Amino acid sequence: MALSVLTSDYASLLALEFNRNPIVNDEAAFDIYPPPPHPDPSTLPARPPVVTIMGHVDHGKTTLLDTLRSTSVAKGEAGGITQHIGAFSVPVPAGSSSSEPTRTITFLDTPGHAAFSAMRARGASVTDVVVLVVAADDGIMPQTREVIELVKNSNVGLVVAINKVDKPGVDISKVENALLAEGIQLEAFGGDVPVVHVSGLTGQGLDQLVETISAVAEMQDLRAEREGVLQGYVLESKVAKGLGPVGTVLVLRGNLMPGQHLICGMTSAKVRLLTDHNGKAVKAAYPGMAVTVCGWKELPNAGDEVLTGSEADIKKALTNRLRKAEIEASLVDLEAINEQRRSERERREADDGEHTADVASTEAGPKELRLIIKGDVSGTVEAVKGSVTDIGNDVARVKVVSTGVGEVTESDVLRAKTAGGVIIAFNVKVPRSVENEAQSQHVPILTSSVIYKLIDDVKARVIDLLPPVIETRVSGEATVLQLFDIHLKGKKTKQIGGCRVTNGVVSRGKLARVVRNGEVIHQGHLETLKQHKNDVMEIGKGNECGLNLADFNDLRVGDVVEVYEEIKLPGTL
Numbered sequence: 001m002a003l004s005v006l007t008s009d010y011a012s013l014l015a016l017e018f019n020r021n022p023i024v025n026d027e028a029a030f031d032i033y034p035p036p037p038h039p040d041p042s043t044l045p046a047r048p049p050v051v052t053i054m055g056h057v058d059h060g061k062t063t064l065l066d067t068l069r070s071t072s073v074a075k076g077e078a079g080g081i082t083q084h085i086g087a088f089s090v091p092v093p094a095g096s097s098s099s100e101p102t103r104t105i106t107f108l109d110t111p112g113h114a115a116f117s118a119m120r121a122r123g124a125s126v127t128d129v130v131v132l133v134v135a136a137d138d139g140i141m142p143q144t145r146e147v148i149e150l151v152k153n154s155n156v157g158l159v160v161a162i163n164k165v166d167k168p169g170v171d172i173s174k175v176e177n178a179l180l181a182e183g184i185q186l187e188a189f190g191g192d193v194p195v196v197h198v199s200g201l202t203g204q205g206l207d208q209l210v211e212t213i214s215a216v217a218e219m220q221d222l223r224a225e226r227e228g229v230l231q232g233y234v235l236e237s238k239v240a241k242g243l244g245p246v247g248t249v250l251v252l253r254g255n256l257m258p259g260q261h262l263i264c265g266m267t268s269a270k271v272r273l274l275t276d277h278n279g280k281a282v283k284a285a286y287p288g289m290a291v292t293v294c295g296w297k298e299l300p301n302a303g304d305e306v307l308t309g310s311e312a313d314i315k316k317a318l319t320n321r322l323r324k325a326e327i328e329a330s331l332v333d334l335e336a337i338n339e340q341r342r343s344e345r346e347r348r349e350a351d352d353g354e355h356t357a358d359v360a361s362t363e364a365g366p367k368e369l370r371l372i373i374k375g376d377v378s379g380t381v382e383a384v385k386g387s388v389t390d391i392g393n394d395v396a397r398v399k400v401v402s403t404g405v406g407e408v409t410e411s412d413v414l415r416a417k418t419a420g421g422v423i424i425a426f427n428v429k430v431p432r433s434v435e436n437e438a439q440s441q442h443v444p445i446l447t448s449s450v451i452y453k454l455i456d457d458v459k460a461r462v463i464d465l466l467p468p469v470i471e472t473r474v475s476g477e478a479t480v481l482q483l484f485d486i487h488l489k490g491k492k493t494k495q496i497g498g499c500r501v502t503n504g505v506v507s508r509g510k511l512a513r514v515v516r517n518g519e520v521i522h523q524g525h526l527e528t529l530k531q532h533k534n535d536v537m538e539i540g541k542g543n544e545c546g547l548n549l550a551d552f553n554d555l556r557v558g559d560v561v562e563v564y565e566e567i568k569l570p571g572t573l
């Protein structure tokens, strides 16, 4: 059972239950929260939609984003070097249906393959529209279906971009029919999901894509306060040379300006500088914009909420958050110790007898593959976390113990050792000394820079935790035709069944069971196997033999003796 910290309300109730008078220290509970929802959002100014591009591997997400990004640089004021900061905005071409003078679209540019998981990890709640990229030459693939599922289960807008239409011989209508078959109601067939034919490579159809996204977003009537307390989310963060920790913040409500004090997870900032994806300084960021913030005390985590407050309030809130985290961390350590004890007990019980391990694991809840995740930037770390968190079932599952940005350190090894866990090093180095330490502590390190390979490795390790599935394969059957006794030394006798082998091969020493009237009445192993009084190792179909099972003296005419093997197969998720 997971341990947790009680809320002050709950703790008070418990105290009352025991006839004690609770005194809640409000100072210790103080925190900064986002402002309540606006009572009448229709009166607020419009904001740009936030768009995520998703789709199967190699269907062209990165190419599409790169082309869109370079278009935006060409159309906006040129200058600076285009940087990946987690998001960029693209102006909507003039002449669109919009009545607003200038409109832009914010595209999230989450790291490569992991975009899908990253958005899921962040609850996908910052996204207004999903562009589902389907390569015209490849059609619907597993991740295409995952995106379709995700969209069906949320209320984000959907635009389908059929990509690579520049390729000769592609059959676009085949892809459209396949989408229909997946339950996507395409506009061309009377539904409400628009389809645009594009080529990320040549830029064909991209203007139309931007206009279509804009039209879908307009239907959503996206509005937010441009004044008041900031609410935003960190998309990416890293330590930049000469700037210290920097983090891209996507603004959802309010505004972000230099000089403001910010709180985000366990860190805070006094905003020194705001820059856009062209590296240019900006004076303020409003809803729908993503800017890089300099001035963080420590690296903020991707996916964490950013809020503004007074310097004093933020200081107070941070002290409380840190203290709460310390308490929670000590509970995690406690849980790790309990877990270690539990797995030791399970190992002991498993050594005592093969079947007890199953019983122990059901009693104690699912087995856990505990992970310590390290990655190059926090966007990646969140993406990796999002991709592996759901792996497992009720019997064995993943538990992420901690995450962090930067190379693997000795304290990660120590933490993994305490938790009985595994370290994931995604796109980061493992220094030789740390590798040696991990080896001597028997802490596995999974290094990878390909998310799918990593997911497979983690799955394989979770499967290792599952009890093996025992499959029985019958290799031979014999029917008892008559019974006789043979005399052993002393006065003992042994019952022998005179049988005919009706199927396969019957072998001595193998596992065997007696089936009477369709029911298994005994399981053991074949002790004696004779052919014409000679002991033999095996006898094939059609032959007659004499046999008996160890510790069983009750064969009857008509019984079927099945010789079988037990094959241990890995469990499945």
Ligand SMILES: Nc1nc2c(ncn2[C@@H]2O[C@H](COP(=O)(O)OP(=O)(O)OP(=O)(O)O)[C@@H](O)[C@H]2O)c(=O)[nH]1
Binding pocket: 055, 056, 057, 058, 059, 060, 061, 062, 063, 064, 112, 113, 163, 164, 165, 166, 167, 198, 199, 200, 201, 202
């Ligand atoms: N002909 C053609 N090729 C394209 C187009 N878009 C992408 N490609 C090619 O398809 C391959 C995969 O493109 P990426 O943009 O890397 O695909 P992705 O979906 O971002 O792939 P992952 O990041 O691996 O998930 C590359 O070789 C691209 O050059 C297109 O519109 N037309």
